Structures are given as structure tokens and as C-alpha cells.
Amino acid sequence: MAEESSTHFIHEKIEADLTSKKVTNIVTRFPPEPNGYLHIGHAKAIHLDFGTAIKYNGRCHLRFDDTNPEAEDEKYVKAIQEDIRWLGYDWGEHLYWASSYFDKMEKYARSLIEKGSAYVCNLSQEEFKSYRGIPTEKGLEPPARDNTIEKNLELFDQMKSGKFEEGAFVLRARIDMSSPNLHLRDPAIYRIKHSKHHHTGDTYYIYPMYDFAHCIEDSIEGITHSLCTLEFEVHRPLYEWILKELELYCPQQIEFARLNISYMVMSKRKLLELVKENYVSGWDDPRLPTISGMRRRGYTANAIRNLCNQVGCTKFESLTEIDLLEACVRNDLNETSKRAMAVLDPIRLIIENFPENKTEELQIPNHPQDESYGKRIVPFTKECFIEREDYMDDAPNKFKRFTIGREVRLRGAYCVKCTKAERDADGKVIAIYGTYDPETRGVNPADGRKVKGTVHWISTKYAYDAEIRLYDRLFTIENPLSISEKKFTDFVNDSSLKIIKAKIEQSLVHANPGDRFQFERVGYFCTDLDHNSSKAVFNRTLSLRAPKKI
Ligand code: ATP
Ligand code: MG
Numbered sequence: 001m002a003e004e005s006s007t008h009f010i011h012e013k014i015e016a017d018l019t020s021k022k023v024t025n026i027v028t029r030f031p032p033e034p035n036g037y038l039h040i041g042h043a044k045a046i047h048l049d050f051g052t053a054i055k056y057n058g059r060c061h062l063r064f065d066d067t068n069p070e071a072e073d074e075k076y077v078k079a080i081q082e083d084i085r086w087l088g089y090d091w092g093e094h095l096y097w098a099s100s101y102f103d104k105m106e107k108y109a110r111s112l113i114e115k116g117s118a119y120v121c122n123l124s125q126e127e128f129k130s131y132r133g134i135p136t137e138k139g140l141e142p143p144a145r146d147n148t149i150e151k152n153l154e155l156f157d158q159m160k161s162g163k164f165e166e167g168a169f170v171l172r173a174r175i176d177m178s179s180p181n182l183h184l185r186d187p188a189i190y191r192i193k194h195s196k197h198h199h200t201g202d203t204y205y206i207y208p209m210y211d212f213a214h215c216i217e218d219s220i221e222g223i224t225h226s227l228c229t230l231e232f233e234v235h236r237p238l239y240e241w242i243l244k245e246l247e248l249y250c251p252q253q254i255e256f257a258r259l260n261i262s263y264m265v266m267s268k269r270k271l272l273e274l275v276k277e278n279y280v281s282g283w284d285d286p287r288l289p290t291i292s293g294m295r296r297r298g299y300t301a302n303a304i305r306n307l308c309n310q311v312g313c314t315k316f317e318s319l320t321e322i323d324l325l326e327a328c329v330r331n332d333l334n335e336t337s338k339r340a341m342a343v344l345d346p347i348r349l350i351i352e353n354f355p356e357n358k359t360e361e362l363q364i365p366n367h368p369q370d371e372s373y374g375k376r377i378v379p380f381t382k383e384c385f386i387e388r389e390d391y392m393d394d395a396p397n398k399f400k401r402f403t404i405g406r407e408v409r410l411r412g413a414y415c416v417k418c419t420k421a422e423r424d425a426d427g428k429v430i431a432i433y434g435t436y437d438p439e440t441r442g443v444n445p446a447d448g449r450k451v452k453g454t455v456h457w458i459s460t461k462y463a464y465d466a467e468i469r470l471y472d473r474l475f476t477i478e479n480p481l482s483i484s485e486k487k488f489t490d491f492v493n494d495s496s497l498k499i500i501k502a503k504i505e506q507s508l509v510h511a512n513p514g515d516r517f518q519f520e521r522v523g524y525f526c527t528d529l530d531h532n533s534s535k536a537v538f539n540r541t542l543s544l545r546a547p548k549k550i
Contacts, residue, residue, distance in 0.1 A: 008313040010048070010254050014056060014225060017252070023224045026058030029096075030084070031214070034064050034198070035071035036268030037283040037290045038083045040304065040325070044259040047308040048227055050089035061221055062091035066099045067213045069197035077198070079283070083291035087301045098208075098217050099199045105208045105216055106160065108246050109171055109190055113152045117245050118189065119144055120155035121172045131177070132185045138178035139185050145174065159192055162205035166192045173212075175241060183238045187211060215239040216248070223251040229258045230317065256313045262322045262478040264289040265488055270481075279492050280474070286528075286539050287474040287496050297471065298516050298526030298541030303332040319479060326542055333516060333524045333541065338366045338373055341411065341456045342504040342519040342538075344468065346385035348431040348460060349402075351416060354382040359461070362441075364412040376507050380413050384457040385503045387521075391421065391432050400453030402432060409454040411520060415440040456520045463503040466536035469528060470498040502538075509536050516541065 017023045030049040032042065053060035062084065066072050084091070112118035121144045123131065133139035147155075159169055171190035179185055189212035196202055208216075215238075218226045232239075233255045243250040260266065265274075266289060274280050274288065283290055286297035294304065307328045311320050360380040367373035386402070395403035402408050407417040416434040424430050440449055474496050480488040508517065510533055516526040517538075524541040531537040 006309050006312040009315070010225070010227060010256065010313055011052065011055070013252075013254060014052065017224070018056070025224070026053055026056040027061070027222055027224045028053050028058065028227060029061040029063050029218065029221065029223050030091075031063045031065045031098075031217070032080050033068065033071075034066055034073065034076040034080060035068065036076060036272055037079050037292055039266050039268070039271065039291065040261065040264075040289045040294065040307075041259045041266040043087060043291060043304050044308050044311070045227070045229070046084055046087055046089060047305055048256070048313060050084075050091075051305075051308075052225075052227070058224070059094060060089070060091060061094040061096055061223070063096040063217060063221070064098065064199075065210070065214065065217070066097055066197070066199055067208055067210060069193055069195040069207065072198050074198050079292060083295075086295060087291065087304065096217070096221060097199055098213050099197060101213075101217060101220060102200065102204055102208070104220070105213060106190075106206070108216060108248075109208070109212070110153070110156065112173065112189075112245060113149060113156055113171070115245065116149060117174050118171055119147055119152045119174055120159065120169050121145075121186075121188075122169055124167060128188075132182060135180050135182055141177050142172070142186065145177075145186070156190075159190070159206050160204075162194070164192055166194055168192060171206075173238075173242065173245075175238075181234060181237055183211070183235050184241070187238060189242075211235055211238050212242060215242050215250075216246075218251045218253075219243055219248045222249070226251045226253045228253060228255055230255045230315065231258075255315070257315060257317050259308075259311060259320060260318070261289065261320045261325060263473040263475050263480075264322065265475070265480055270488060273489070274474075274492075277489070279489060286469070286471050295514075296526075296529065297539055298333070298524060299329050300332045300336065300516075302336075303329040306332065322473070323546055326546060329542055330524065330545075333518065335370075337516045337518045337524060339364075339368065339520055340366075340505055340508050340517045341378070341458055342466065342468075342502055342508065342522060342525070343385040343387055343456065343458055343463075344500060344502045344519075344522060345388040346503050347388045347391065347429055349384045349386045349416070349457065350431060350433050351382050351384075351436045352419065352433055353435045356382060358382070359459075362412055378412065378505060378507075379459050379462045380410075381459040381461045383460045384410070385460055385463055386410075386432075386455055386457050388429070390455045391418070391429060393421065393429075401455055402434070407437075407449075407451050409440070409449075409451045410457045411454050413441070413457065414438070415449055415451050456522070458503050458505050460503075462506055464506060464509050464536060466502050466504040466508070466538055468500050468502045468525070468538050468540065470500060470540045472496045472498075504536060504538075508538075509533055518544070 028049045050060040131140045170188040172186040175184045193207045284292035361377045363375045364378045391402040402418040409415050414436040416436045418434045420433045422431040475491045476493045480491040511527050523543040525538045528537040528539045
């Protein structure tokens with residue numbers, strides 16, 4: 001499938017390693033923790049990990065980093081696999097679990113104790129903080145640091161057997177309490193947890209810390225290049241220290257900048273908060289930057305991969321404009337989505353000189369450039385719905401749509417000249433009247449008629465009702481996490497979802513769940529999960545064009 005097409009410092013490093021024969025077969029991994037749904041930031045990592053493996057004919061492992069039993073759940077495991085597949089990637093037989101290495105990891109931890117490179121520490125997390133200190137000053141050595149190996153082995157075995165309460169002890173790597181890198185000041189590598197693990201159940205009472213587990217997982221699987229985000233740069237010395245102490249193979253860790261997008265938050269913890277506090281309807285709410293939310297919104301995997309290629313891979317933190325993502329989606333949908341007609345804010349158009357009970361079947365192409373999309377039959381009658389904004393009283397010359405005396409083409413049908421407007425008691429226009437010219441039938445008729453505008457329409461007799469969900473950005477400011485004295489949820493956009501009733505053409509009623517369309521002149525839409533032939537429900541993916549910047 002899709003390789004990672006941009007070339008950047010990571011690929012330069014890989015190519016140098018291949019040329020120097022340091023490695024012969026590239027092995028990468030994508031290591032999600034199953035504690036939430038994937039978001040578009042993960043899509044960047046997936047694209048990089050899987051795409052790089054494809055580019056260099058290597059392989060990419062999917063490894064669940066399930067070392068924290070409390071937050072993890074089988075439902076996340078399923079959703080993560082579905083999302084990766086949907087993005088166009090496959091791990092084949094290379095599905096792994098950190099938890100299946102737990103026995104090995106315990107043995108490695110024990111061997112560190114036996115070497116005098118790890119000890120069981122009784123300080124609480126809080127207490128240890130004051131021992132650890134700050135980078136510019138040396139830390140203090142915890143009292144247990146010089147316990148005998150025998151004592152440490154005994155305590156560790158008791159930790160393992162479930163004798164102690166959570167938090168009573170941790171196992172620490174014995175490295176350097178005066179290192180300027182705080183991660184090397186005797187970090188915890190094993191802790192006690194009594195929760196049930198989604199994969200191993202009640203088997204274990206102790207769990208490895210991420211830093212201890214991750215490098216061992218990479219090493220066991222023979223990962224050549226372990227690609228991770230920049231915050232792990234300061235963890236790299238610890239990654240290398242652990243593998244060296246254990247005399248294990250050490251993969252090359254390379255860090256890259258996270259993907260951040262304006263008007264979005266990415267962290268799974270923050271997304272969970274939005275879900276739990278009902279700011280959104282669930283992890284797949286179409287306003288969320290989750291892969292499942294974007295899929296439900298109508299975004300395509302191709303558009304997301306294109307975005308990843310365009311932003312490339314750097315060492316610098318930055319904020320990608322949401323407009324770039326939306327442009328990728330529009331480009332893809334413009335090429336791939338079927339056209340159809342829907343009227344979101346209908347008024348009636350009555351064609352005075354069209355026969356009362358006649359239905360004409362017009363053939364309209366489903367795509368303006370690509371004939372392979374075929375044609376559909378759209379019925380035309382004396383009365384149609386048109387968009388309210390396509391009529392204006394006393395319109396200026398540049399208004400190309402209906403005003404009294406002006407001729408406009410109905411897409412794929414006829415030219416109609418507007419004769420009058422009808423109003424309700426409040427003076428609001430409820431219908432307009434016009435006359436059609438039978439000589440102007442068709443999609444692009446060679447009638448040579450110079451009409452200024454073309455509008456979309458639906459025969460009132462054959463129109464169906466639909467519920468349309470109009471989504472806007474979930475936040476009102478570019479970076480909701482940037483205002484330190486406020487919570488990010490203070491910036492949730494109250495009008496990020498509007499639900500309206502619209503009129504749609506018949507072909508849309510029978511669309512399948514997830515089908516994507518361009519409603520002509522209106523925007524990109526897709527059927528929502530609860531769409532069916534008795535209740536049509538569409539999500540607006542995006543408006544047709546980016547809103548103008550003020
Ligand atoms: P979050 O911060 O959203 O909770 P995480 O890093 O804790 O994400 P993991 O499940 O550990 O989530 O992530 C799996 C992989 O995805 C990691 O290698 C991580 O570096 C990468 N990743 C996470 N967020 C981003 C992002 N915004 N851009 C690029 N890669 C990311
Ligand atoms: Mg994480």
C-alpha cells in the first residue's frame with residue numbers, strides 16, 4: 001500500500017544504515033497503548049512507521065504497549081486495529097503484545113538486581129521527588145540504594161507474589177543520582193498494580209514501567225529503527241542504558257516532531273475528557289480528530305495520508321493549519337465523490353409554462369470529469385425546490401442567480417426566467433415563479449444561451465426529507481491548550497453542531513452507510529451511521545470551498 005513518499009532525515013539515516021550494511025532489513029513498529037482511540041497524530045506515526053517499512057521493503061510490527069492495566073481495554077484494541085487497516089496498512093502476522101513479554105521482563109529485572117544495577121525502594125512517588133531534585137543540583141541517594149542484593153531479590157520476589165500494597169515499593173534502576181538528565185536518576189522500572197489486565201488477567205502483581213518495557217520490546221522483536229516523538233529524546237540515554245546493562249541488542253531510536261493541528265486537541269486524555277463530559281457524542285463524534293471520527297465525518301484515508309506526506313517529518317514542534325488538512329480532504333473528495341442535489345434551505349420554484357402533471361426524466365452525470373461514475377435519472381416537474389439564497393429582490397448585476405427578469409439555468413435541466421416572487425404574511429419569500437425555455441434542455445446544451453448562473457434544484461414531487469448534521473470546528477481558538485489560566489474545554493464551540501431538515505434527491509435515499517457525495521454547489525456530505533432508506537441522515541464533511549479568511 002501507500003509508502004511514505006516524502007524524504008526526510010529519518011529516511012536519510014535509514015539509507016545510510018543500509019549503505020554501510022549496519023542493517024540489511026528494515027524493521028519498524030507502531031506501538032500504541034490500548035487506552036483510547038487513535039487520532040490523526042497517530043496517523044502520522046502510522047504513516048511513518050508502516051510507510052517507511054513499505055518504502056524499504058521491510059516490515060512493520062503492530063505492538064500493543066499494554067503495560068498499564070488500569071486504563072487499557074479490549075474495545076480500544078479492536079478500534080485501533082480497525083483504524084490502522086482503514087488507513088491502508090497491514091501488519092500481517094506481526095501482531096505483538098508487550099504483555100506477552102512480561103515473564104522475560106521480570107527475569108531481566110531480576111538480572112539487573114543480581115548485578116547490583118537495580119534495587120527495591122520504599123520511597124513513595126512524592127518522597128522520591130525530593131530525592132531526585134532538579135537538573136542543576138545533585139539529587140540525594142534513597143536510603144534503600146545500598147541494600148544488599150539478597151535483600152533486594154527477596155523484596156522483589158515478594159512484590160511479584162502480591163504480598164505488598166500498591167505503591168509500597170518500586171524497583172529502581174541504580175544509575176546516577178547526580179546525572180543532569182533526570183531520567184537517569186534511579187528511575188522506577190517496576191511497580192505494583194493490583195488491577196486486572198485486559199490480556200493477562202490476574203497473573204501479575206507487578207508491571208514494568210514504559211521506559212523499561214519499551215526498549216526490551218524493541219530489542220526482542222529485532223526492531224532496527226524505533227521511531228518516536230520528540231519527548232522521548234531525553235529518554236534515549238535510559239533506553240540505551242537498560243539494553244547495555246542487559247547485554248541485549250539495541251535498536252536505533254530516532255525522534256520526530258508530533259503532528260499538532262490548529263483548532264484540535266490530540267492527547268488521548270483530553271479526548272477522553274471530551275467524551276466523558278459529553279462535549280461530544282463519543283470517540284467517533286465527527287468533530288473529534290480521532291480516526292474513527294474523521295471516517296464518520298467523511299474524510300478519506302487517502303486525504304489523511306496526503307496530509308502526512310505534505311507535512312513530512314521534522315525535528316521542530318509546529319502547529320499545522322487545519323486548512324491544510326481540509327484542503328487535502330476537498331481535493332480527494334472532489335475527485336472521488338459522486339455528485340447529487342440537495343436543497344438545504346428550500347423555497348419553491350413554479351414553472352408557469354411547464355405542463356401540470358408531466359414528469360421528465362433527465363439523465364445527469366454523477367461526476368463532471370469522470371464518465372466511469374455513470375449517470376442517474378433525475379425527475380423534473382412543474383414545481384421544484386431551490387435554495388432560498390438563490391433568489392434575491394432587486395439584485396445587483398453581479399448576483400448571478402434568480403431575480404425578477406433574470407434567466408438562470410437549472411443544473412442538467414432547462415433555463416428558467418424568473419417572473420415574480422410570492423410572500424407570506426410577514427413578507428418572507430416562500431416561492432418564486434418563472435417560465436422555462438424548452439429549447440435549452442440538457443447538461444451542457446449547445447444552445448449558446450448566455451445565462452449567468454446555474455443553480456441546483458429538486459422536483460417537489462420527488463423530493464425526500466433528510467436530516468443534515470452540519471459540523472463546525474470543535475474549538476473557537478487555534479490552540480485551546482495555550483491559555484494557561486483557562487481549561488481547554490472553556491473554548492469548546494457551542495455551535496459546532498447544527499441539525500437541519502433538508503430536501504434531497506431520490507438517489508441519495510438509497511445510499512449505503514458511509515457513502516460520500518458532493519451536493520452540487522453546497523459541499524461534501526456522507527451518510528451517517530444511522531442513515532437508512534426510511535430516514536436519511538447526512539453529515540456535512542466540509543463546505544465546498546474553504547471559508548474566506550477575514
Ligand atoms: P497521546 O499523547 O495522544 O495520549 P500517546 O503518545 O500517549 O498519545 P501512544 O498510544 O503511546 O499514545 O502512541 C503510539 C505512538 O504514536 C507513539 O509512538 C507516539 O509517539 C505516536 N504519537 C502519538 N501522538 C502523536 C502525534 N500527535 N504526532 C505523531 N505521533 C504521535
Ligand atoms: Mg503514551
